[in-house]
Structure formats: C-alpha cells, structure tokens
Amino acid sequence: MPPDDLIGEIAVLLPRLRRFARALTRDPHDADDLVQVAVERALARANQLLADAGVTGWMYAIVRNAWIDERRARARRARVLVPEELGEHVADPRQGSAADALAIEDAMQRLPQEQREAVALVLIEGLSYKEAAHVLDVPIGTLTSRIARGRSALQEMLGEDSRTP
Amino acid sequence: MTFSDETVMAYVDGELDEADRAAVEAAMRDNADLARRVERQRALRTRLQDHFKPVLSEPIPPRLLDALAARGAPRPSGSIVALRPRARAHWSWREWGAMAASLVAGALIAPFIWRGAGSSEVELQQGQLLAAGTLGTALTRQLASEPSAGAAIQIGISFPSRTDSYCRTFVLRQHDSLAGLACHESEGWRIMALGAVARPGTAGPYRQAASEMPGGIAHAVDEMIAGQTLDAAAERAARARGWQR
Structure with missing residues (x-):
C-alpha cells in the first residue's frame, strides 16, 4: 500500500483506536501512549501489511500487542514492589453521576486480559467474531468463550439491572 | 425450543445467519424468559458502547498526528497530500499541531x-x-x-x-x-x-x-x-x- 494511503487509513481510524486503547487501559494518557506506539510501529512495518489484509484489523492488533508489551514491562518493573495492576485499581475521585461510568471502568479493569480485549473488540468496537478472532490470532471458538466469560463477569460486577445509561 | 447462552450472545452480536435469527425472534415473541435473556445481553452491550462512545469525538492529541506525519515525507504524486505541494513548504508539522490541536488527519486534508x-x-x-x-x-x-x-x-x-x-x-x-x-x-x-x-x-x-x-x-x-x-x-x-x- 502506498505510504499516503496507509497514513490516510490510519488517520481516520485514530478515534476508534483511541477508544479501543481506552477500554484496555483506564488511564487516558496511557491509552494514547499505546496508540502512539502503535502508529509508529505500523508506519515502520508498513511493508508487512499484506495487500489483501484490512488496515483496521491490522491496527487493532498492533495496539493490542503494544498493550501486552507494556503490561509485561510494567510487571517486570513492579514485581518486587507492588502486585501487578495495583495501579489500575486505585480509587477514582469522581463521584455522583460518574458512579456508573466508574463502575464500568472498574469492571473492565478487573477482567482478565484475554477477556477484556475480546469484550473490547466485539462489544465496544463492534467487530465481527471473525474479525476479532483474526486480530487476537485465536480460533473463533476461543474468542466466543472468552466473550461469554467476560460478559458473565461484567454482569456480575455491574449488577443484574438491565438499565442503560 | 431452547437456546443456549452462546446463541443468545451471537444473536445480540449480529452473528447468526438469517434462519437462526428468525428462529430466535419468533421464539422471543412467546418466550418471556428468552426475551429477557436477550435484553440483558443487549443492555450490557449498549451500556459499554455508550460509556466509551464519547472518546470518538474527543480531539485527537497532536502527538498522535505528529507520529503519523513523521513518516509522511517524501510524498509521492497522486496522493492526497500532494495536491498542493507548494503550500506544504510553508508550514511544519509542529507549527500545524500547535495551531490546530484538534485536528484529525491534518496532513491529509490540510490542502482543503x-x-x-x-x-x-x-x-x-x-x-x-x-x-x-x-x-x-x-x-x-x-x-x-x-x-x-x-x-x-x-x-x-x-x-x-x-x-x-x-x-x-x-x-x-x-x-x-x-x-x-x-x-x-x-x-x-x-x-x-x-x-x-x-x-x-x-x-x-x-x-x-x-x-x-x-x-x-x-x-x-x-x-x-x-x-x-x-x-x-x-x-x-x-x-x-x-x-x-
């Protein structure tokens, strides 16, 4: 793909990539870090994008891999100091009307990594099972079982009420 | 007819083929329990989507546009950004980012x-x-x-x-x-x-x-x-x- 076509395609994907990153990691600054790393990697590896592969799935996969790399790096740094992910659970000062939002973000952060990324791709980003399985490089059956477990866990954490905000 | 949780989820996710979708919808009409299960899955999906949707309309941070533009040059002809090549020489990416912090795809649509x-x-x-x-x-x-x-x-x-x-x-x-x-x-x-x-x-x-x-x-x-x-x-x-x- 010519470089400018690729830049154009990535540019229009930026809002969605930021949303995906935000679902993976709660801190907005960390989320943009992931997108930035992903953009840099994508441009550096543009020659690895096959002509018939979609840029969308490719970019989601790069964001997701950047997130995994970051988690590993953090775990290494934090191993002797604090339990992994402790930082992701610190209380948020927002209250009142933001309580529901807080609950959703808390719940997402408590999902195991594999369920969180599957839920983010399918329920939030609206990818098909096939597309999401491709991004995560797992069989569709694996994907659907992760989504099912992720959904159950979220419903348990968020309560049984079916209200929509 | 009973439907598994997997089928209910696949229905809500738009993954069923037409025949299975019709079967779920027909069954929902007189099976209140099934209708509730579908509604519960749908509500979760809606709740998550509504929560994250505002991110889409947030301004794109300039550093992300900078990252995109860093590899932008040289730009071959026939591309969007080459439409007004002479204009490009007058401003740098840093200046551009500072001027319009909420740009998306700035390099591409700047000529317009x-x-x-x-x-x-x-x-x-x-x-x-x-x-x-x-x-x-x-x-x-x-x-x-x-x-x-x-x-x-x-x-x-x-x-x-x-x-x-x-x-x-x-x-x-x-x-x-x-x-x-x-x-x-x-x-x-x-x-x-x-x-x-x-x-x-x-x-x-x-x-x-x-x-x-x-x-x-x-x-x-x-x-x-x-x-x-x-x-x-x-x-x-x-x-x-x-x-x-």
Whole structure:
C-alpha cells in the first residue's frame, strides 16, 4: 500500500483506536501512549501489511500487542514492589453521576486480559467474531468463550439491572 | 425450543445467519424468559458502547498526528497530500499541531482546509471531519442518479449504514484525486474515509477507471453498508427527508 494511503487509513481510524486503547487501559494518557506506539510501529512495518489484509484489523492488533508489551514491562518493573495492576485499581475521585461510568471502568479493569480485549473488540468496537478472532490470532471458538466469560463477569460486577445509561 | 447462552450472545452480536435469527425472534415473541435473556445481553452491550462512545469525538492529541506525519515525507504524486505541494513548504508539522490541536488527519486534508476562508470542503469540529462548502452542499442536494457533467463533485453511491444513517461516496473532481465516504449524522456530513484516486495515466492494475473508489473507501463501504445501495427513487426519497432515517 502506498505510504499516503496507509497514513490516510490510519488517520481516520485514530478515534476508534483511541477508544479501543481506552477500554484496555483506564488511564487516558496511557491509552494514547499505546496508540502512539502503535502508529509508529505500523508506519515502520508498513511493508508487512499484506495487500489483501484490512488496515483496521491490522491496527487493532498492533495496539493490542503494544498493550501486552507494556503490561509485561510494567510487571517486570513492579514485581518486587507492588502486585501487578495495583495501579489500575486505585480509587477514582469522581463521584455522583460518574458512579456508573466508574463502575464500568472498574469492571473492565478487573477482567482478565484475554477477556477484556475480546469484550473490547466485539462489544465496544463492534467487530465481527471473525474479525476479532483474526486480530487476537485465536480460533473463533476461543474468542466466543472468552466473550461469554467476560460478559458473565461484567454482569456480575455491574449488577443484574438491565438499565442503560 | 431452547437456546443456549452462546446463541443468545451471537444473536445480540449480529452473528447468526438469517434462519437462526428468525428462529430466535419468533421464539422471543412467546418466550418471556428468552426475551429477557436477550435484553440483558443487549443492555450490557449498549451500556459499554455508550460509556466509551464519547472518546470518538474527543480531539485527537497532536502527538498522535505528529507520529503519523513523521513518516509522511517524501510524498509521492497522486496522493492526497500532494495536491498542493507548494503550500506544504510553508508550514511544519509542529507549527500545524500547535495551531490546530484538534485536528484529525491534518496532513491529509490540510490542502482543503487551507484553501482559504469560506471555501474549505472539509472542516474540523471536535476532532471530527465534517463536509463543508461545496462538498457539504453536494452531499445534501446532488443525486447519484442524476450526474451532472460539469459538477465539481461527483456522488458515487448512496446507502443506508449499520448505524442508521445514510452514507454517500464522493469524488472531488477539481482535485481529480480525492475520493471519500461521508455519513449524515446529527452534526452534519461526517467524513468516514478519504483516499486518493489514481490520476489518469497513473492508474495501477487494480484501478481500472478514474471514477473507481480507492480500496480503502470500498472497504469502508463494505464495513458500513446495511442492505443495498439506494436506487434512484429511494435516493430521491432520502433527500426529501433531509437524509434522516
């Protein structure tokens, strides 16, 4: 793909990539870090994008891999100091009307990594099972079982009420 | 007939084929328990989507645009950003980012924004690209079924999207190289994709005609279309309703 076509395609994907990153990691600054790393990697590896592969799935996969790399790096740094992910659970000062939002973000952060990324791709980003399985490089059956477990866990954490905000 | 949780989830996720979908919907009519299970899954999906949706309209941080622009040069001809190559020399990416912190795809649409006050075809509002000027007018008024030879903007196809809006593809003829996809939303015609059309004489093997959509646009259409493209009568009716669904 010519470089400018690729830049154009990535540019229009930026809002969605930021949303995906935000679902993976709660801190907005960390989320943009992931997108930035992903953009840099994508441009550096543009020659690895096959002509018939979609840029969308490719970019989601790069964001997701950047997130995994970051988690590993953090775990290494934090191993002797604090339990992994402790930082992701610190209380948020927002209250009142933001309580529901807080609950959703808390719940997402408590999902195991594999369920969180599957839920983010399918329920939030609206990818098909096939597309999401491709991004995560797992069989569709694996994907659907992760989504099912992720959904159950979220419903348990968020309560049984079916209200929509 | 009973339905597994997997089937209920697949139904809510739009993953069932037509026959299975019809079976679930028929069963929901007299099976309140099934209807509740579907509603519960749907509510979770809606709740998550509503929560994260505002991120889409946030301004794109300049550092992300910088990252995109860092590898942008040199830019081959026939691309979007090469439309006004002389203008590019006058500003750097850093300056640009500082001037317009909420830009998305700035490098690509800069030529259209910088054409001068009042004549831009694309505007930025809260990080979203919206059609403006002659492009906005053409998207609202022109019919694909009634192409006008002299029109500056050519409308390709019109179709209903999966997000309950109408979308249309377009080519900006005066630049002879920019094509795009726009969808009608509450804030106006939102640009969903932009791409370069090969100039006559430079068409590659996969671009047979100048009016053909670039691959990225065609892919975006495939992703967004719900059903069929509008025929002449449906297009006219959609225009009469102000592109509201």
